[in-house]
Structure formats: structure tokens, C-alpha cells
Amino acid sequence: MTRSGAQRLLALVLALGLVSVAPTVVANLVTGRSATPPAWAAAVCTAYLAVFVVLLVQAVRRGACGPAAWALVVVGDVALATYPVVSPHVDDDVPWVLALSAITVGAGAVAAPSLGGALGLTAVHLLLRQLLQLSGVWSVRADIAVVETVGQLVIAVAASVAVQAVQESARSVEQARDAAARAAAAAAAARAEEVENSRWDGIVHDDVLASLSTAAHARDAADRGRARAAAERALASVDGGLAGARDTGPVGAAETVSRLRSAVLALHPGAVLSAPDAPAGQLAPEAVDALVAATAEAVRNAVRHGSRAGRVPDVRVRVRADARRGRFGVEVRDDGAGFDARRATPRLGLAVSVRRRADVVGGRALVRSAPGVGTVVLLGVPLLGTSAEGAG
Structure with a gap:
């Protein structure tokens, strides 16, 4: 329960308290058992009715009920203090204004911030009740007066403890929410920082280190041309990373497929990419960046390490978008040299650009390979609106 909920509850309790004593007040006024002037009785009832309406409004809007509680205390005490003035005749029955004492005392527990304050307001009300007896318009035996006084004090203590318990519970809930x-x-x-670190790890490995490696192994003009192109791509990646110009909103599955196709064909023009004609769903921008980079690294590893007898391996990339299961998957398959996945230490590209990039965005990566049969890299990230559990 929040603080607004607690205020709403207290307002409803006070409003119900007024409703509970209404039959007694109305019966006294209608049957003529009360000798009070009609104008005074109408003024008191109108005041209580106005406070009742305010309490209902506060209950609906979940506003503070403190002012309305103070209004109940003031109206109850003023009615009790002025009763001997407007009704000078001795009342053989209990004056109807005394039926409102429980409401006045309970409202004091809501209005006062502490048990001491609630008892102080109750003491003022009890003093007014004593003055009512001293005025001669109402008399009661001493033992009955003591019992009623103790009853009012019990009401004050119980109401104050309950109100403070409700308010403390509301504060605890709000503190827990905060x-x-x-x-x-x-x-x-922390997740955003991890994603950013992973992105920069990928830029350094995929572009900077790859361009340096290409330059170091250049043997002829064609190799130097490829090295120059790789260096330009590396500089562009670093510049783009520093500028931070990336998507901030969801990326459609179709746009993701387009980016995957561009990245794959830039590294392996002969690669074959198959994808649904109109894939459904949207992905988080960081998931798209990670998926494209991991796919590109899987293709780059196939080209760089999978060649056999000087032949670049064939690469097939299959894209799957499963909106029902909430995942977007990519399969990169090559017929290159392969390696023993059970014995070989994972290459840096697989560890950094493939597995880690998938992990930090809530996805998964699986690498299968064997000597002489090629390598399969399975990637999966969640579509927006789904949990990461379905991204395998």
C-alpha cells in the first residue's frame, strides 16, 4: 500500500464512521427528541455533510485526508461546546451530539501525527463532555462517566496505533519501491556499460586488429589494397563508435535482415543468405548491433581460417524470425577446414565477437565444428516484448 492508498483507506474509514452514526442523529431530529433549535441542528448537520463529501472526494482522488480529519475534530468539538447554549433544557436521554464523540476522537487520531497528539485532542473532547454535564443539560452517574471516558481513550489509542501502522506500512512500501x-x-x-564495452571490444578485434593482420600479411599490390580498405573500415568503425550515432529505438526484423546481408556480402561476396520475405517482430538496437557484428565475425572466421588448399569455403547464412517463440536467429554454416571444438581453445573472435556479444544482449551463441566438415555458428537474440529465455 502506498501513501496515497493509505490516505484513501483512512478517508473511507472516516466516511463510513459518519454513515454509521447518521441513523441515530436523524432519528433524534425527526422524532423531535432533541430540543435543539432547527437552525443550529441544520448548521451542524450541513457541516458534517460537507466534510463527508470532502472525504469521499479524497478517497476517489487518493488525496491527503488530514484537513478533512481536522475539520471533523473542529466540528465535533464546536457542536459539543455550543450544545448547552442552544439547548438549555435538561435532556433525559443522551444528547445526539454525544453519538458523534467516537467520530471526533477517531478523526483526532488521523489528524494528529502521534499518539500523544491524538490523546491531547481526546482530552480536549472529554473536557467538553465534562462541561456538558456541569452545565446541567445532561447528567450521568459517575461510574458510567468513568466507563465512557475510558472507552473514548481506548478508541483514541487503538485508532492512533492503527493509523500509524497503516502509514508506516505505506512508507515501507514506498521505500521498497524506491x-x-x-x-x-x-x-x-551496468548492462549498458557492458554492452558498450563489448561493442568496443568487437570494434578493436573485428576491425582494428583485423586490418593490422591484413597489412602484416600483405605480399603484393592486391593484398596492400585489401589492407588499405580494411584500415579505412577500421577508422570508420572507430569514428562511428566515438560519435555514438546509433539507433535509439526498436529496429524492425526486415531492417535487421538488410543489415545482415550487407555485412555478410561485404566480407564474402559469394555467400548465400536466405531469410523470410517479410519477417515479423522488432529488436532492440543493441541486439541488432551485436547480432550483425557476431554474424560478420563468424563469416570472417570462415574466410580467414576455413580455407582448404587455397579455396575460400562456401558460406551459407540462414535467418529465422520466430515471433511466436519470441526469438530472432541466424545460422552461419561453412564447408571449410573446421576444427576440434572439444580440444581447441576458442579463438578470440569466437569468444569476443560471437559469444560475448550475444550474451550481453540476452542472447545465445553456439559453435559446432569438426576437422574436415566445416563450422556452424548458431546465434539467437530475443525479439522485443519477450524474455531472453526464448533466444536460444
Whole structure:
């Protein structure tokens, strides 16, 4: 329960308290058992009715009920203080204004911030009740007066304890919500930092180190041309990373397929990419960046390490978008040299650009390979609106 919910509950309780004593007041006024002037009775009832309406409004809007509670205390005490003035005759029955004492005392527990304050307001009300007896318009035996006084004090203590318990519970709930919001913000910041670190790791490995490796192994003019092109791509990637000009909103599955095709064909013009004609769903921008980079690295590894007898391996890339299961998958398959996945230490490209990039965006990566049969890299990231569990 939040603080607004607690205020709403207290407003409803006070409103119901007024409703509970209404039959007694109305019966006294209608049957003529009360000798009070009609104008005074109408003024008191109108005041209570106005406070009742305010309480209902606060309950609906979940506003603070403190002012309305104070209004109940003031109206109850003023009615009790002025009753001997407007009704000078001795009342053989209990004056109807005394039926409102429980409401006045309970409202004091809501209005006062502490048990001491609630008891102080109750003491003022009890003093007014004593003055009512001293005025001679109402008399009661001493033992009954003591019992009623103790009853009013019990009501004050119980109401104050209950009100403070409700308010403390509301404060605890709000503190827990604030702590949860701070924890969620911290987790989001940590995840964003991890995604950014992974992105830069990929840029350094995929572009910078790859261009340096190409330059170091250049043997002729064609190799030097490829090295120059790789260096230009590396500089463009670094510039783009520093500029931070990336998508901030969801990316459609069709756009993701287009980016995958461009990245794959730039590394292996002979690669074959198959994808649905109109894939459904949307992906987070960081998931698209990670998926494109991981796919590109899988193709780059196939070209760089999978050649056999000087022949660049064939590469087939298959894209799958499963909106029902909430995942977007890519399969990169080559017929290159392969390696023993059980014995070989994972290459840096597979560890950094493939597995880690998939992990940090809530996806998964699986590498299968064997000597002489090629390599298969399976990538999966979640579509927006789904959990990462379906991204395998």
C-alpha cells in the first residue's frame, strides 16, 4: 500500500464512521427528541455533510485526508461546546451530539501525527463532555462517566496505533519501491556499460586488429589494397563508435535482415543468405548491433581460417524470425577446414565477437565444428516484448 492508498483507506474509514452514526442523529431530529433549535441542528448537520463529501472526494482522488480529519475534530468539538447554549433544557436521554464523540476522537487520531497528539485532542473532547454535564443539560452517574471516558481513550489509542501502522506500512512500501527502482536503474546502467564495452571490444578485434593482420600479411599490390580498405573500415568503425550515432529505438526484423546481408556480402561476396520475405517482430538496437557484428565475425572466421588448399569455403547464412517463440536467429554454416571444438581453445573472435556479444544482449551463441566438415555458428537474440529465455 502506498501513501496515497493509505490516505484513501483512512478517508473511507472516516466516511463510513459518519454513515454509521447518521441513523441515530436523524432519528433524534425527526422524532423531535432533541430540543435543539432547527437552525443550529441544520448548521451542524450541513457541516458534517460537507466534510463527508470532502472525504469521499479524497478517497476517489487518493488525496491527503488530514484537513478533512481536522475539520471533523473542529466540528465535533464546536457542536459539543455550543450544545448547552442552544439547548438549555435538561435532556433525559443522551444528547445526539454525544453519538458523534467516537467520530471526533477517531478523526483526532488521523489528524494528529502521534499518539500523544491524538490523546491531547481526546482530552480536549472529554473536557467538553465534562462541561456538558456541569452545565446541567445532561447528567450521568459517575461510574458510567468513568466507563465512557475510558472507552473514548481506548478508541483514541487503538485508532492512533492503527493509523500509524497503516502509514508506516505505506512508507515501507514506498521505500521498497524506491529501492527497487534504484536497483533497476543501476542494473540498466551496468548492462549498458557492458554492452558498450563489448561493442568496443568487437570494434578493436573485428576491425582494428583485423586490418593490422591484413597489412602484416600483405605480399603484393592486391593484398596492400585489401589492407588499405580494411584500415579505412577500421577508422570508420572507430569514428562511428566515438560519435555514438546509433539507433535509439526498436529496429524492425526486415531492417535487421538488410543489415545482415550487407555485412555478410561485404566480407564474402559469394555467400548465400536466405531469410523470410517479410519477417515479423522488432529488436532492440543493441541486439541488432551485436547480432550483425557476431554474424560478420563468424563469416570472417570462415574466410580467414576455413580455407582448404587455397579455396575460400562456401558460406551459407540462414535467418529465422520466430515471433511466436519470441526469438530472432541466424545460422552461419561453412564447408571449410573446421576444427576440434572439444580440444581447441576458442579463438578470440569466437569468444569476443560471437559469444560475448550475444550474451550481453540476452542472447545465445553456439559453435559446432569438426576437422574436415566445416563450422556452424548458431546465434539467437530475443525479439522485443519477450524474455531472453526464448533466444536460444
